Amino acid sequence: MITPHITAPESFRDNFNAVSEAGKRNWFYPQKPKGKWHNRRVAFTAIILTLLFAGPFVKLNGQPMLLFNVIERKFIIFGMFIGPQDYWLFGLTMLSFMVFVVLFTTILGRLWCGWACPQTVFMEMVFRKIEYWIEGDATKQKLLNKAPWTSDKILKKGSKYSLFLLVSFAIANLLLAYVLGVDELAKIIREPLQDHLALFSGIAGFTALFYFNFAWLRDQACTVVCPYGRLQSVFMDRNTIAVAYDHERGEPRGKIHKGKERPEGDCVNCFQCVAVCPTGIDIRDGLQMECVNCTACIDTCDSIMEKVGFETGLIRYTSENAIVNKTKKLVTPRVIGYAAVLVLLWSTLGFVIVNRSDTQTSLLRAPGSQFIENPDQTVSNLYTFKIFNKTNHIVNPVIRLENVEGKLVFAGKPDLRLDAAGMVEGTMFITIPKAKLRKRKTVLKLSVWQGNERLEGFETTFLARE
Ligand code: SF4
Ligand code: SF4
Numbered sequence: 187m188i189t190p191h192i193t194a195p196e197s198f199r200d201n202f203n204a205v206s207e208a209g210k211r212n213w214f215y216p217q218k219p220k221g222k223w224h225n226r227r228v229a230f231t232a233i234i235l236t237l238l239f240a241g242p243f244v245k246l247n248g249q250p251m252l253l254f255n256v257i258e259r260k261f262i263i264f265g266m267f268i269g270p271q272d273y274w275l276f277g278l279t280m281l282s283f284m285v286f287v288v289l290f291t292t293i294l295g296r297l298w299c300g301w302a303c304p305q306t307v308f309m310e311m312v313f314r315k316i317e318y319w320i321e322g323d324a325t326k327q328k329l330l331n332k333a334p335w336t337s338d339k340i341l342k343k344g345s346k347y348s349l350f351l352l353v354s355f356a357i358a359n360l361l362l363a364y365v366l367g368v369d370e371l372a373k374i375i376r377e378p379l380q381d382h383l384a385l386f387s388g389i390a391g392f393t394a395l396f397y398f399n400f401a402w403l404r405d406q407a408c409t410v411v412c413p414y415g416r417l418q419s420v421f422m423d424r425n426t427i428a429v430a431y432d433h434e435r436g437e438p439r440g441k442i443h444k445g446k447e448r449p450e451g452d453c454v455n456c457f458q459c460v461a462v463c464p465t466g467i468d469i470r471d472g473l474q475m476e477c478v479n480c481t482a483c484i485d486t487c488d489s490i491m492e493k494v495g496f497e498t499g500l501i502r503y504t505s506e507n508a509i510v511n512k513t514k515k516l517v518t519p520r521v522i523g524y525a526a527v528l529v530l531l532w533s534t535l536g537f538v539i540v541n542r543s544d545t546q547t548s549l550l551r552a553p554g555s556q557f558i559e560n561p562d563q564t565v566s567n568l569y570t571f572k573i574f575n576k577t578n579h580i581v582n583p584v585i586r587l588e589n590v591e592g593k594l595v596f597a598g599k600p601d602l603r604l605d606a607a608g609m610v611e612g613t614m615f616i617t618i619p620k621a622k623l624r625k626r627k628t629v630l631k632l633s634v635w636q637g638n639e640r641l642e643g644f645e646t647t648f649l650a651r652e
Contacts, residue, residue: 221485
């Protein structure tokens with residue numbers, strides 16, 4: 187039986203239930219969840235994990251569909267390559283993503299946390315399942331932890347932590363596959379260990395980090411480390427849909443007494459919703475930062491309601507307004523405002539992506555240089571140039587003058603071949619017949635080509651005698 191710790195309304199907010207009054211960690215032993223919502227989450231987890239593990243293997247036009255190479259600042263998002271020169275595009279994508287998260291949270295609360303966040307998915311659907319499988323339900327786990335170190339306990343703990351380590355290793359490799367790509371990762375695995383010591387240390391480090399997270403940190407990753415839960419009170423309002431206790435229907439709570447008329451509400455004060463909660467909270471206290479919307483309390487409360495013959499749904503997905511005022515309103519002025527910002531950002535992003543060129547060239551007159559009048563009645567200007575390859579494949583660019591007849595003469599023998607996300611720079615002369623120049627300053631239109639494909643157009647200025 188769990189003793190209620192709430193002594194006065196809102197007083198629960200003065201304590202952090204993951205830490206005892208003595209300042210020690212409160213280790214939670216949530217009961218095994220089961221029910222309709224849990225089954226739905228299991229099915230959804232199967233989809234999420236399949237997508238997550240298949241993600242690095244999916245390729246579009248010969249390159250990974252998703253790549254997050256933070257080391258070289260190269261990203262591929264659904265086949266779109268974002269290199270170091272596209273930091274603003276990356277920023278715009280991230281900004282759109284953040285506004286989307288705000289809009290999503292305003293409407294659907296922490297649906298992401300409960301259903302799709304890798305922390306919850308791995309913790310509740312992988313590591314916790316292993317724990318239940320080896321050590322049994324909450325009571326058995328508690329007893330095992332208190333028991334002396336017998337061969338049975340050593341075997342159980344040894345198997346559990348070995349499996350934890352194995353899964354952590356798999357997640358570390360998955361992370362690396364998203365950072366480097368599967369081809370690069372496979373190459374590294376095939377090559378001698380001493381050639382990639384830093385990378386293997388990285389895998390070992392991340393394995394240790396994931397192991398620490400899922401074996402020890404657990405709920406505190408959501409309640410102490412993750413900033414998203416702390417921001418929910420800013421994003422959510424009285425119309426937000428979240429896992430909530432219907433206090434109008436449930437209060438005043440009270441035990442059920444057979445054969446006696448019941449003046450209380452529908453909550454029979456069984457504390458099963460607390461016993462099943464992985465973050466150890468009592469949802470009846472209202473919206474709390476610790477609630478990851480895992481739905482475990484919905485299932486357990488529904489099973490209690492069925493047992494006592496009351497209607498299910500005392501804890502359910504609903505909003506505060508739906509509970510108190512019986513009104514559901516998803517489209518509020520706030521939602522419209524966020525949606526408008528998001529549409530604007532996505533339109534800008536779409537426009538930028540459609541008009542994005544494969545190369546980015548800067549061609550500037552060399553500082554301090556003057557025009558040169560040649561004996562053959564032509565004029566030359568000296569330029570410095572830089573060409574960035576914004577794709578993830580090799581580009582062989584050719585620069586052409588578009589609006590004036592003239593020629594480009596490169597200093598030395600420049601190799602304009604651009605590696606993936608590479609850059610080439612150099613100097614060159616542009617030479618134009620005097621007869622074609624009517625002004626002191628002429629705007630030149632140039633373009634970059636690869637074969638028959640025009641990659642980019644840009645302008646520069648050309649000086650001559652008036
Ligand atoms: S599980 Fe339902 S009935 Fe039991 S304490 Fe929680 S809200 Fe009340
Ligand atoms: S209160 Fe309910 S939904 Fe929230 S974390 Fe606890 S069990 Fe999950």
